[in-house]
Amino acid sequence: MKLPGEEEAGRGVGHSLVYMVIGVSAFVLIVLFAVFKGNDSKRGGSEYLQKVQEQKEEEIKQEELAAAQEEEAKPKLRAEDLDFWDMYPEEEETKTERDAVNAADTVTSKNPYTEKAEREKEEERQREEEAQNDPATDGKHTLITNPDGTEEWVLISPYLTKNTFDFTKMEDKAGLKQYMENGRKISYVGVDISKHTGKVYFPSLKAAGVDYVMIRLGSRGYTTGQITLDENFKENIEGAIEAQLDVGIYFYSQAVSQDEAVQEANFVVQNLEPYRAHVKYPVAFNMGFVSNDKSRIEGLSREDKTTVTISFLDAVRASGYVPMIYGDKEWLLKEVDLTKLQDYDVWLSQEEEIPDYPYRYAMWQYNTDGVLNGIDGGADLNICFVSYSER
Numbered sequence: 001m002k003l004p005g006e007e008e009a010g011r012g013v014g015h016s017l018v019y020m021v022i023g024v025s026a027f028v029l030i031v032l033f034a035v036f037k038g039n040d041s042k043r044g045g046s047e048y049l050q051k052v053q054e055q056k057e058e059e060i061k062q063e064e065l066a067a068a069q070e071e072e073a074k075p076k077l078r079a080e081d082l083d084f085w086d087m088y089p090e091e092e093e094t095k096t097e098r099d100a101v102n103a104a105d106t107v108t109s110k111n112p113y114t115e116k117a118e119r120e121k122e123e124e125r126q127r128e129e130e131a132q133n134d135p136a137t138d139g140k141h142t143l144i145t146n147p148d149g150t151e152e153w154v155l156i157s158p159y160l161t162k163n164t165f166d167f168t169k170m171e172d173k174a175g176l177k178q179y180m181e182n183g184r185k186i187s188y189v190g191v192d193i194s195k196h197t198g199k200v201y202f203p204s205l206k207a208a209g210v211d212y213v214m215i216r217l218g219s220r221g222y223t224t225g226q227i228t229l230d231e232n233f234k235e236n237i238e239g240a241i242e243a244q245l246d247v248g249i250y251f252y253s254q255a256v257s258q259d260e261a262v263q264e265a266n267f268v269v270q271n272l273e274p275y276r277a278h279v280k281y282p283v284a285f286n287m288g289f290v291s292n293d294k295s296r297i298e299g300l301s302r303e304d305k306t307t308v309t310i311s312f313l314d315a316v317r318a319s320g321y322v323p324m325i326y327g328d329k330e331w332l333l334k335e336v337d338l339t340k341l342q343d344y345d346v347w348l349s350q351e352e353e354i355p356d357y358p359y360r361y362a363m364w365q366y367n368t369d370g371v372l373n374g375i376d377g378g379a380d381l382n383i384c385f386v387s388y389s390e391r
Helices: 006-073 092-109 112-133 202-207 233-242 258-278 302-318 329-335
Strands: 141-145 151-155 170-173 176-181 188-193 212-220 227-229 246-253 279-287 323-328 345-349 363-370 379-384
Touching (some): 141 329, 151 329, 176 379, 188 246, 212 233, 212 258, 212 279, 246 302, 279 345, 302 323, 302 329
Parallel strands (some): 188 212, 212 246, 246 279, 323 345
Antiparallel strands (some): 188 379, 212 227
């Protein structure tokens, strides 16, 4: 049996307990929510800080890389740049002693076979250098003999046309030179004559194989300066024409001016007029010094002699003849300027088996004391490489 009031009291206590449980649960939930929220905030803050840290590290790496590249681009210091030792001058005696020691060490350490090979190599180099500097072997000089007998090496000009004769093709037939090609003679036999030659038998010259004669027309006196006709000119030219030999002319000049040179040329042209049609070979200008005496041209400079020569040759050419300059090697290389005479054919006088005149020439006088039927005494023998009669 319940006493009055017990049921209400029990109900009141139950409700309070329920409310207390609900409140405690709500408080726990709130606390848990706060803890979780706090953890989420901490976790978010950590991620942000981590990102900032990584960005900072990346910037540091980029700065270090740029610094390394800049350092790499700088010029490297070489051993020879370290010249601070020059600030401390070395005592001469110490340096000399050390050099002597080094030299001694070098000699001592060398293999004797290597040393011999190096010495031979150096000697060979010196010989080659001497050969290059020797005008006799350098291929750039040629030897001439001056009128007083002295010898001189003259530089060969690279601007003048060189001769291209192959003297292995040269043959002698009865003392007369012939230039052969494929078994055929392509040169012409000649002699030059004057009053000093004496009596000439032209049919005998023709029979001996002579093709042409160079006849002296006249000369100018080397002291008086007077022009004279060669005493045998008329007889010689008419005899050569009758024997059907080709004819060329030369004049011995001592002109000391352009006017005198033109005067000589006009003298030649006037005396050739009756024989013009028979003069097939050149009219040559022969100027030279006199043996054992002084000539009037000795006061002329090289330029003067060149100018006089050109004046004569141009006047001859203007008259319709082929001009030619005669001279020995010394005269042509030293006494006149060949660079101004390239328009004229050359008649070379050089008594050698093989001439060493370096430039082009059309005619060569190779013997002034030859033996030839038709001439009593020594004959001046020539070979011509140009077919003037067929021009």
